[in-house]
Amino acid sequence: MKLATLEAVLAAQARGERAAILTDLADGRQALVVGGEVLGMPTLGESERALAMAAVASGRSRLVETAGERLFIQVVAPPPRLILVGAVHIAEVLAPMAALAGWSAIIIDPRQRWRQRGGFAGCHVVGDWPDTALAALAPDAETAVVTLTHDPKLDDPALLAALASPAFYVGALGSRRTHGARLARLAAAGVAEAARARLHAPVGLAIGALTPAEIAVSILAEIIAVRRGALATGGGG
Amino acid sequence: MGDERSILEQALAWRRQGRGVALATVVATWGSSPRPVGSLLAVEAAGDFVGSVSGGCVEAAVIEAAQSVIASGTPRRLEFGVSDADAWAVGLACGGRIEVFVEPVS
Incomplete structure (x- = not known):
């Protein structure tokens, strides 16, 4: 994880916003989901993007497995x-x-x-x-x-x-x-x-x-x- | 207090002190597992750690792997299954399986 990604997730938390980190488990490449946008991973497909948004909305981290790809969505939510x-x-x-x-x-x-x-x-x-x-x-x-x-x-x-x-x-x-x-x-x-x-x-x-x-x-x-x-x-x- | 935020904050604090840091995340579980998907463990180069991926069953092995990830800079995936008590093997007493992703904070 890049230091900047970690900082951005914690900054979102401090603002009371949910954020998520998307990780391609094959190579460790990551994207940041914050404010309804996916930052990084430009090759990400529409369905993966939609799943990431749904995970953020639900507040639950999850693994998404598609043909040959495993994406982990780590949701970081402000405390209740x-x-x-x-x-x-x-x-x-x-x-x-x-x-x-x-x-x-x-x-x-x-x-x-x-x-x-x-x-x-x-x-x-x-x-x-x-x-x-x-x-x-x-x-x-x-x-x-x-x-x-x-x-x-x-x-x-x-x-x-x-x-x-x-x-x-x-x-x-x-x-x-x-x-x-x-x-x-x-x-x-x-x-x-x-x-x-x-x-x-x-x-x-x-x-x-x-x-x-x-x-x-x-x-x-x-x-x-x-x-x-x-x-x-x-x-x- | 062991929640994701405080674990990530500790990882950031260690990194800002110039220490090598790795994050371990439970990315998949099968059967009964002690900690849910998304559980985090942050480890620094000397082996200090916060958080938990298994409530204690496999932490030692994950911390060791995290230290190797800090040294190499390359992420690793680890899987743990049922422990073999007779062989003193690393594993989960509850009978489940977990997959842990370990990555450096760079």
Whole structure:
């Protein structure tokens, strides 16, 4: 691999873009796929080009074998994002846990006192109100959003923004009883039934979690299960 | 933390320090294999490494091959199958097969 190819792939990642490296396994010749273009390998056929684009879109690396040719497509995607609303105890454990699992963790909390308690080293902490912060962060299909504050003033604006976004997972911490009241508020705010059904609450897999760390494990496990297709994308945990 | 980005970043950092670097990639798997297609291992000339192509089963052999690739500048393809425990042969305990492409970062 040329140094320039490596640099270009990492630069695309830093911009939040997917890129791919195409390698001819017979001789090691390479092309770079970035911004919808294939750079290098001018002899590449139309069908191989289309397969490379499809691999980038799917986010999955794959081997393409055609008559006498073996092309490997290595997709390098930015990490998925986990946005947490509330700089609370569970966030202190969940954010570093998610970072260890390869996620980019972002914490939103407009309450300075909570933000300043520390425990968020290496995480991106945003002090705006959740609706403003989420508008700027623009959750995409590789983003999970979880509200943790138990305070409707903070949680509800975040849920309204998250449920209206392409985020693949939206979850809310809280009991079944408070969730009933939450669903009623969301309905009153005009959130359609299909969007309300997307909400995971009570959040996390039922593993009998009690401590903040155990609750963080159950939340992260549920998010991974949904992302990997092992669980449905909506409904209560 | 072992994801593709941090492995590629380490490869770039080593290269910028003027060290010889090779990248090993799992390009095909058959049967049960410990790491999926696209898994990466970056190796520098002295044998330091980050990432994993098999979760530990064949890393030693891949690192050795990577050092030869750094020296020669020519890519290599490696295949690993089921290990023969009696012969202490390099292989995968899980019973699968993997193909690994090893290339220099030049």
